Amino acid sequence: MARLAGRRALFAVPVLLVVTFGVFAIAAASPFDPVRAYAGSAALGADQETLDRLRDNLGVDRPLTARWWEWLTSALGGDLGQSSVLRQPVAQVIGERLVWSSLLCAVAFVVAVLVGTLLGVLAARRQGSWLDRSVTSLAYSLEAAPIFWIALLAVWLFALQLGVLPAGGLTDTASEQVTAGQVVEHLVLPAGVLAVSQLPWFTLYVRQGVGDALAEDPVRGARARGLSEHTVLLGHALRSGLLPVLTLIGSRVPELITGALLVESVFSWPGIAAATVEAATAVDFPLLAALTVLATAAVLAGNLLADLLYGLFDPRVKFSDM
Numbered sequence: 001m002a003r004l005a006g007r008r009a010l011f012a013v014p015v016l017l018v019v020t021f022g023v024f025a026i027a028a029a030s031p032f033d034p035v036r037a038y039a040g041s042a043a044l045g046a047d048q049e050t051l052d053r054l055r056d057n058l059g060v061d062r063p064l065t066a067r068w069w070e071w072l073t074s075a076l077g078g079d080l081g082q083s084s085v086l087r088q089p090v091a092q093v094i095g096e097r098l099v100w101s102s103l104l105c106a107v108a109f110v111v112a113v114l115v116g117t118l119l120g121v122l123a124a125r126r127q128g129s130w131l132d133r134s135v136t137s138l139a140y141s142l143e144a145a146p147i148f149w150i151a152l153l154a155v156w157l158f159a160l161q162l163g164v165l166p167a168g169g170l171t172d173t174a175s176e177q178v179t180a181g182q183v184v185e186h187l188v189l190p191a192g193v194l195a196v197s198q199l200p201w202f203t204l205y206v207r208q209g210v211g212d213a214l215a216e217d218p219v220r221g222a223r224a225r226g227l228s229e230h231t232v233l234l235g236h237a238l239r240s241g242l243l244p245v246l247t248l249i250g251s252r253v254p255e256l257i258t259g260a261l262l263v264e265s266v267f268s269w270p271g272i273a274a275a276t277v278e279a280a281t282a283v284d285f286p287l288l289a290a291l292t293v294l295a296t297a298a299v300l301a302g303n304l305l306a307d308l309l310y311g312l313f314d315p316r317v318k319f320s321d322m
Contacts, residue, residue, distance in 0.1 A: 081286030101271030120206025253302030
């Protein structure tokens with residue numbers, strides 16, 4: 001296991017280098033002017049000399065490779081730079097927002113896995129029944145629905161029509177401090193929407209995996225020995241049927257991150273999304289690079305986690321072969 005993690009860590013180094021360089025290259029080719037974005041409305045009345053001086057101070061006219069190398073060497077030393085659009089150190093921007101994005105993604109992912117597993121098992125037990133057809137139809141419908149449409153529908157139903165949940169934000173408007181109760185109440189809608197967007201994949205994978213396991217000889221043998229259906233399902237079919245789901249964990253991380261960005265934007269959740277949008281539109285090189293490295297590292301960590309879980313739970317797989 002340690003050797004696998006070490007090899008993946010070494011593989012991640014060139015990947016992260018290429019990704020960060022690509023971010024600087026794309027940002028340099030962007031039509032957005034970082035100087036005007038930094039100056040805001042003051043740029044409308046500024047003369048060209050002032051803009052040129054500001055451009056020189058920000059260093060946006062320097063060669064692409066020089067900007068990338070300066071950022072990289074500073075980042076390796078612990079300095080992620082200064083965000084030009086948010087006027088804060090990049091490390092502080094990420095530190096303030098990452099905890100809320102992580103909370104949103106973690107809660108949504110756990111709910112999607114648990115509910116998806118439950119629905120998949122119920123559908124697999126009686127394939128072809130009305131319950132199976134209802135679950136699979138719902139899963140395919142949710143799979144095709146855009147996440148922003150689900151989010152807007154949730155706001156319309158639960159916040160505007162029923163008035164049972166807040167429409168967005170982290171706390172109530174008049175609140176002067178962040179309390180756990182308010183965070184939980186405001187978390188329900190965005191986490192629920194994000195979980196719903198991931199739910200179809202786990203439901204369909206579990207249904208297929210458990211359905212195939214129920215038709216295998218070991219499960220038939222367990223039934224022939226007189227074991228109860230509950231024991232056969234949970235002790236034999238479910239364990240075998242969940243193995244393909246482990247590989248799904250890593251592959252869903254990019255979709256989870258993308259979905260979280262959209263959900264945070266709709267619900268005004270104070271996570272990474274707002275910083276990402278502002279950094280992209282203002283061509284904020286240091287913040288863009290740091291956020292991209294963070295997202296890439298999360299994807300690589302998700303793939304590693306999936307491989308580790310597969311190696312731990314599947315006796316046919318050896319870490320030395322991975």
